[in-house]
Amino acid sequence: xxxxxxxxxxxxxxxxxxxxxxxxxxxxxxxxxxxxxxxxxxxxxxxxxxxxxxxxxxxxxxxxxxxxxxxxxxxxxxxxxxxxxxxxxxxxxxxxxxxxxxxxxxxxxxxxxxxxxxxxxxxxxxxxxxxxxxxxxxxxxxxxxxxxxxxxxxxxxxxxxxxxxxxxxxxxxxxxxxxxxxxxxxxxxxxxxxxxxxxxxxxxxxxxxxxxxxxxxxxxxxxxxxxxxxxxxxxxxxxxxxxxxxxxxxxxxxxxxxxxxxxxxxxxxxxxxxxxxxxxxxxxxxxx
Amino acid sequence: xxxxxxxxxxxxxxxxxxxxxxxxxxxxxxxxxxxxxxxxxxxxxxxxxxxxxxxxxxxxxxxxxxxxxxxxxxxxxxxxxxxxxxxxxxxxxxxxxxxxxxxxxxxxxxxxxxxxxxxxxxxxxxxxxxxxxxxxxxxxxxxxxxxxxxxxxxxxxxxxxxxxxxxxxxxxxxxxxxxxxxxxxxxxxxxxxxxxxxxxxxxxxxxxxxxxxxxxxxxxxxxxxxxxxxxxxxxxxxxxxxxxxxxxxxxxxxxxxxxxxxxxxxxxxxxxxxxxxxxxxxxxxxxxxxxxxxxxxxxxxxxxxxxxxxxxxxxxxxxxxxxxxxxxxxxxxxxxxxxxxxxxxxxxxxxxxxxxxxxxxxxxxxxxxxxxxxxxxxxxxxxxxxxxxxxxxxxxxxxx
Numbered sequence: 001x002x003x004x005x006x007x008x009x010x011x012x013x014x015x016x017x018x019x020x021x022x023x024x025x026x027x028x029x030x031x032x033x034x035x036x037x038x039x040x041x042x043x044x045x046x047x048x049x050x051x052x053x054x055x056x057x058x059x060x061x062x063x064x065x066x067x068x069x070x071x072x073x074x075x076x077x078x079x080x081x082x083x084x085x086x087x088x089x090x091x092x093x094x095x096x097x098x099x100x101x102x103x104x105x106x107x108x109x110x111x112x113x114x115x116x117x118x119x120x121x122x123x124x125x126x127x128x129x130x131x132x133x134x135x136x137x138x139x140x141x142x143x144x145x146x147x148x149x150x151x152x153x154x155x156x157x158x159x160x161x162x163x164x165x166x167x168x169x170x171x172x173x174x175x176x177x178x179x180x181x182x183x184x185x186x187x188x189x190x191x192x193x194x195x196x197x198x199x200x201x202x203x204x205x206x207x208x209x210x211x212x213x214x215x216x217x218x219x220x221x222x223x224x225x226x227x228x229x230x231x232x233x234x235x236x237x238x239x240x241x242x243x244x245x246x247x248x249x250x251x252x253x254x255x256x257x258x259x260x261x262x263x264x265x266x267x268x269x270x271x272x273x274x275x276x277x278x279x280x281x282x283x284x285x286x287x288x
Numbered sequence: 289x290x291x292x293x294x295x296x297x298x299x300x301x302x303x304x305x306x307x308x309x310x311x312x313x314x315x316x317x318x319x320x321x322x323x324x325x326x327x328x329x330x331x332x333x334x335x336x337x338x339x340x341x342x343x344x345x346x347x348x349x350x351x352x353x354x355x356x357x358x359x360x361x362x363x364x365x366x367x368x369x370x371x372x373x374x375x376x377x378x379x380x381x382x383x384x385x386x387x388x389x390x391x392x393x394x395x396x397x398x399x400x401x402x403x404x405x406x407x408x409x410x411x412x413x414x415x416x417x418x419x420x421x422x423x424x425x426x427x428x429x430x431x432x433x434x435x436x437x438x439x440x441x442x443x444x445x446x447x448x449x450x451x452x453x454x455x456x457x458x459x460x461x462x463x464x465x466x467x468x469x470x471x472x473x474x475x476x477x478x479x480x481x482x483x484x485x486x487x488x489x490x491x492x493x494x495x496x497x498x499x500x501x502x503x504x505x506x507x508x509x510x511x512x513x514x515x516x517x518x519x520x521x522x523x524x525x526x527x528x529x530x531x532x533x534x535x536x537x538x539x540x541x542x543x544x545x546x547x548x549x550x551x552x553x554x555x556x557x558x559x560x561x562x563x564x565x566x567x568x569x570x571x572x573x574x575x576x577x578x579x580x581x582x583x584x585x586x587x588x589x590x591x592x593x594x595x596x597x598x599x600x601x602x603x604x605x606x607x608x609x610x611x612x613x614x615x616x617x618x619x620x621x622x623x624x625x626x627x628x629x630x631x632x633x634x635x636x637x638x639x640x641x642x643x644x645x646x647x648x649x650x651x652x653x654x655x656x657x658x659x660x661x662x663x664x665x666x667x668x669x670x671x672x673x674x675x676x677x678x679x680x681x682x683x684x685x686x687x688x
Contacts, residue, residue, distance in 0.1 A: 188403035190390040191362050192468050194420040198391075202420065206407040 049267065056264050057257040064261040072239045073247035074265065080155065080243060081223035084162035085170075088219045092170045093212065097200070099171070100178035111175070115168045125164055126232025133160065133233075157234035158241050162223035169222050173215030177208040214277055221273040225266065319472055319504045323370015323382065325353075325360045331368075332356045332528040338472075338504035338521075345507045345519030349547055353528040354508045355400075358474050361506070362397045363390035374472050374504075396470030400477040400508075402461040404449035410460050411436065411445040417468035435463040439497065455486040462497060471503045478507060479514060491517060512551035516540070524548050532682065542601060542679045555602040555647050560595050561585070561678055568600055568678055574644040576600055576621050576671075578678040585680055598678040604638060604650040606675035610668040611659055620672045627665045630656065637661075641669060 030038075057064065064070060099111045117125055133140040133151045144150050151157040185207060189199045205212065227245040234241040236250065244262055251259040319338040324331055332353035338344040348354050359365040361372060363379065371381040374395070379388045404413050412419075415432035419425065436442045439459050444452055452460065458478060465473065478494060479487045495518050498505050509515050515522055516536040524532040524539065524547070532544035543549040549556030559570040561580065568576045578600055585596055608614075614622060625643025637656050639649045647669060651661070661667070 184399070184401070184403050185405060187364055187390070188397075188399060188405070189416070189420070190364070191393075191395065191397040192417040192420065192464065193391050194416075195391055198420045202416070203405060206405075209407075 052260065052263055052267060056260050060257060061261055061264075064258050065265070067258065069238055070247065070258060070262060073242055073244050073262070076155070076158070076239070076242065077224055077244040080158045080162055081166075081220050081226075083159045084166055084223040085216055085220040087159065087163045088167040088170045089212075089216060092167045092215075092219075093174055093205075096171045096175035097178055097204075100175045115172055117165055118168045118172070122165055122226065122228030122230075123232050126161060126229035129161060129164060129229065129233040133157075152233055153235040153237065153241060155234075155240055158230055158243060161229040161233040162226045165226050165229050166219045166223040170215040170219040173218060174208065174212055177211030177215075178204070181208050217273055217276055221270065224269060317375020317377075317471070317503075319361070319372070319374050319506075321361065321370070321372045323360075323367040323372065323380075325356050325365055326368040327356050327365065330356070330528060332360070332525075334525070334530055336523055336530065336533075338506060340503055341501070342521060343498055343505045343507060343519045344521050344523055345509055345515035346523050346525060347509055347512060347515045347548075347551070348525035349510060352525045354510075354525055355476060356528075357525070358397065358476050358506070358508055361472070361474055362395050363388060363393045394469070394471040396465035396468055396473045398458075398461045398465050398473075398475045398478055400480060402449075402457045402481070404457055404460055404464070406449050408448075409445065410441065410447050410449070410452065413449070413460060414463045414467050416464060421468070431467060432463075435467045439463045453486070454482045455490045458482065458490055459493070462494070466501075473498075473501055473503060473505045475505070475507045477509060479509075479511070494518065512548075542599070542677075544599065544682045549601065553604060553648075555604060555607075557600040557602070557645055558681060559598060559600060561598040562595055566673070568598060570600070570645055572645055574623060576602075576676050576678075577673040578676045579674050580678040585678075597681040599681045600676060600678050602647070602671055602676050604648045605636075607647055607649040607669050607671045609639065609641075609649055609651055609655070609659060609661070610670065613668050614670050616670075620670050621676060622668060622670045624666070624668055627661055627663055627667055629663055630661060641667060643669060 065074075095114065099107060099114070130152060131137050133143070135141065135144055135150055135152065140151065149156075151160055181204065185203050186199050189203045190196075194202060224243075225245055226243070227249070230241070230243060231246055236242050236246050238247075242250070244266055248259050248262045248266070251262065318340060319336070321337075322335045324333040330353065334353075334357055336344070346354050346357060356365065360367055360380070366387055367380045367382050369382040371383065371386075372379040374393075377388075377394070378384075378386050379393055379395075380386065404410075405416065408416065411429060411432050414435050415425075415428040418428035418431045423431065433442070433445070436445055439462065441456070441459055441463060444456055444460070449457060449460070458481070462475075462478075479490060482490055491514065498507075498518065507515070507518055509518075519536065521533065521535055522539045523530060524544070526545060526547055532539055532548060534542075539548060540552045540554075543552055543554055543556055546556055557568075557570050557572070557576070559568040559576070561568045561578070563585070566577055566579070568578050570576065578598075580598070585598070613624075623643055623645075625641040625646070627639055628642045629640040631638045631640070632653075633650070636650045637653055639651060639656075639661060641647050641649055649669065651659075655661070659667070
């Protein structure tokens with residue numbers, strides 16, 4: 001057999017290419033009982049994406065994306081996902097810190113509960129949000145009576161729904177980093193006169209920054225793709241609560257080309273996120 | 289103890305006649321600790337005093353409680369009972385439930401692994417303390433620059449911790465601790481992370497920097513040479529107890545435990561002295577005729593014939609090895625044994641002899657050849673009574 005040069009799977013992309021030896025060929029041989037299902041699985045995941053690229057209305061793309069309703073959906077998605085990420089950072093990072101550092105009884109249960117939205121069907125999340133923050137909801141009624149603010153079926157409602165679904169992604173990433181981070185530096189900071197808040201701000205956070213960034217990106221991507229909780233809690237009003245995924249769903253009936261074009265945009269964003277995470281998250285030691 | 293120097297580093301530059309200012313009296317002052325620290329199943333009990341300007345080395349084997357002591361002094365751990373005071377300031381007092389947290393203690397700690405912040409360059413590491421204590425970035429960096437200059441580190445200001453050597457990191461860690469202007473300085477194994485050559489250089493420099501510090505300094509070490517060179521006084525800790533305190537010379541001459549004796553290269557025996565005959569009955573087995581200083585043994589001067597617990601120190605070079613029973617008139621100790629092992633030291637050979645009592649003996653390499661010394665050979669040992677010195681056993685550290 002003619003030896004072929006390629007980077008071995010075990011090495012990173014930066015590893016030097018080396019000659020494939022006969023020993024490698026023998027050792028790395030894939031039995032067909034595993035190889036065939038693996039191939040089917042890979043095709044199943046890749047073919048739909050290829051289909052999206054093939055069916056994309058490349059010629060009309062600029063005009064479709066310039067459509068005001070599409071632009072509204074795009075703008076709304078970016079604004080809401082970013083706002084949800086900001087809210088997740090503001091509340092999620094302190095929560096992650098408490099989950100990682102507190103030794104209070106019941107903290108394990110709390111950790112399990114706050115990460116529940118990771119596995120909860122988003123529609124259920126939407127229903128739960130309606131029951132809590134809806135006009136007749138437990139907190140929603142209080143909010144309505146005291147300030148006149150109602151959340152359901154508003155842009156703010158979209159942000160609430162996206163935060164509910166996406167924040168756990170940030171929490172688990174950052175909590176793992178807090179847990180793994182070296183307390184030695186925090187002790188050193190304390191002996192130098194730093195208050196606990198200063199230590200958190202000047203030592204703890206900078207040291208877990210790569211994980212925080214990865215968690216925020218993951219959170220943002222999840223918020224951007226959020227569908228179930230959003231449509232349940234905030235509805236589907238163009239320009240106000242209709243985000244990209246909702247617009248795609250609606251357009252599929254009336255304007256399939258627009259649906260494909262929007263999907264393409266989301267695909268590009270996803271690939272960008274994946275590429276970003278590969279460098280920032282998967283390769284740094286501080287992240288879980 | 290060294291005299292205070294005029295241009296004291298520890299007072300952070302504002303030292304014009306500072307000794308007379310009441311503010312300095314309150315900040316500066318002796319460290320007085322008396323109490324115990326519980327860490328898991330381990331308990332450290334320590335009574336110690338360190339005067340301003342004094343360098344106290346805390347010497348002890350691994351696991352003796354040296355680092356526990358530093359953590360208690362810096363406030364990273366609390367005392368389970370007793371108290372710590374620095375000058376007029378109570379840092380920790382279990383009885384009144386007073387506890388000053390580490391960030392509010394005027395205590396600088398240089399960690400064994402330095403713990404320089406990896407996300408900050410050298411200048412910002414040193415500027416860290418002034419910065420978190422409220423100085424503006426500009427003022428904090430200016431202060432850092434002064435410390436970097438004083439410790440000859442200016443060239444490294446823009447480097448990250450991973451870009452400097454161990455010896456440099458050690459100095460940066462010292463600069464960072466000093467920039468907080470502490471009244472007490474603690475160094476945990478300051479040289480242990482360095483290679484042998486760097487250690488020599490840094491040791492000399494470090495001693496120079498410590499000489500300029502006005503507060504008490506505690507250096508944790510397990511290296512007796514380091515302790516002897518850098519410290520004015522030694523405090524030996526074993527198994528969570530202080531077993532000996534004294535100047536390096538005192539400790540080297542009259543070690544109180546086997547650990548210290550081994551460190552300073554002395555044979556140490558414990559026994560009971562009969563002052564009338566100058567004979568010490570050793571606790572293990574055997575006996576020695578000894579010399580002793582009457583003033584060292586108040587029990588002897590008082591009672592006359594009462595027996596006293598003593599330690600007997602015997603230098604390995606004061607023992608002579610013979611292949612046959614030696615004859616002679618001078619009062620000396622002669623005993624028989626078997627060579628157990630030989631170890632080459634730099635310029636001599638240390639012979640370990642199984643005997644009653646056992647002994648380490650230093651001989652020249654030539655003597656090893658002449659006497660045909662090797663493991664298993666039977667030998668006679670002799671030591672002059674004038675070289676066999678008895679001194680009182682501090683005794684309070686005796687364990688079953």
